[in-house]
Every structure is written in structure tokens, then in C-alpha cells.
Amino acid sequence: MSQPTSASPGAQARPPYLRAIDPIPLEAAEYNKLHAFYDHLAEGRLTTTRCRDCGRIDWPPRGFCPACASAAFDWTELPREGRVHGFTVQETGVPAGFPRPAIFAMVEVGGLRLFAPLTGVAEPARLQVGAPVRLAPQRATDDPLGQPRYLLAFTLSEGAA
Numbered sequence: 369m370s371q372p373t374s375a376s377p378g379a380q381a382r383p384p385y386l387r388a389i390d391p392i393p394l395e396a397a398e399y400n401k402l403h404a405f406y407d408h409l410a411e412g413r414l415t416t417t418r419c420r421d422c423g424r425i426d427w428p429p430r431g432f433c434p435a436c437a438s439a440a441f442d443w444t445e446l447p448r449e450g451r452v453h454g455f456t457v458q459e460t461g462v463p464a465g466f467p468r469p470a471i472f473a474m475v476e477v478g479g480l481r482l483f484a485p486l487t488g489v490a491e492p493a494r495l496q497v498g499a500p501v502r503l504a505p506q507r508a509t510d511d512p513l514g515q516p517r518y519l520l521a522f523t524l525s526e527g528a529a
Contacts, residue, residue: 450477500525
């Protein structure tokens with residue numbers, strides 16, 4: 369990797385840091401066999417992997433089973449609804465362009481616990497453990513080919529604080 373160099377007068381200077389070209393790497397089919405997870409999110413579906421050999425279901429989705437070491441898996445649907453198991457409210461240090469405060473939650477879904485942002489919370493001080501939530505994938509950015517990318521997120525269900 370090359371280091372930044374001083375630019376001569378009139379030349380364009382290199383930035384003094386590395387630029388991340390792809391902020392969500394290894395998501396495309398040619399790089400990762402778990403890419404279907406993102407396709408499912410784009411369709412509004414929450415899925416994870418189930419081992420074909422021993423039947424174990426894991427979160428996050430895995431390309432191999434930690435119980436039996438099999439690399440054979442199928443995609444299985446998870447419920448779109450869950451409950452807040454725990455959460456944190458981040459009011460400082462939130463990157464520019466992101467809504468403040470940022471709320472991150474452990475969400476219990478289908479017997480699994482998922483860590484994800486919680487969006488659309490009007491009054492964070494009223495949020496409680498046990499609050500019902502539903503899947504709300506967030507469009508993050510487009511990939512280098514212009515295809516939209518979605519990331520896991522949840523929002524409060526109707527009638528929740």
C-alpha cells in the first residue's frame with residue numbers, strides 16, 4: 369500500500385487517509401455465498417441459515433455449521449415481528465447524516481437475538497424492554513453496479529411507545 373505523497377503546486381493532493389470504496393463489502397454473489405440474505409432483506413423478508421445435516425439454526429447467517437462443521441445450508445424464514453430484549457440510546461458520536469439519537473437494540477425474533485438499529489422512535493425515553501417491533505430494512509447505499517442495498521433494522525410496531 370502506498371503512502372500519501374506531497375503534491376507539487378497545482379497538482380491534486382492525495383487525501384491523508386484510505387478511502388473505503390465499498391462500505392458494505394463481500395455482499396455480492398461472486399464474493400459471498402450468504403449474499404441471499406441481503407436479497408431477502410430487499411424483499412422485506414428476514415432469513416437465516418439452517419444446517420442441512422443437523423438442522424441447527426444460527427444467527428447471524430453462517431456459511432458453515434458451528435455444531436457439525438457442515439457447509440450445506442438452506443435459508444429459513446424468521447418472523448418479521450419480535451420484541452426488544454435490550455437497547456441503548458446513543459446521543460453523541462453519531463456519524464454525520466445519521467438521525468440522532470441512534471437506538472440500537474437486541475431484538476428477540478423466533479428464539480434468536482439479533483442486534484440491529486431501531487428506527488422511527490419518536491420518544492426514546494419511553495422505549496421499554498419488551499416493546500413489540502417489526503422488520504424495517506433500511507436502504508443503505510447502492511452497490512458499484514447501482515443495485516440498492518438494504519441493512520437489517522427494526523421499527524416499533526403500531527401502538528408501541
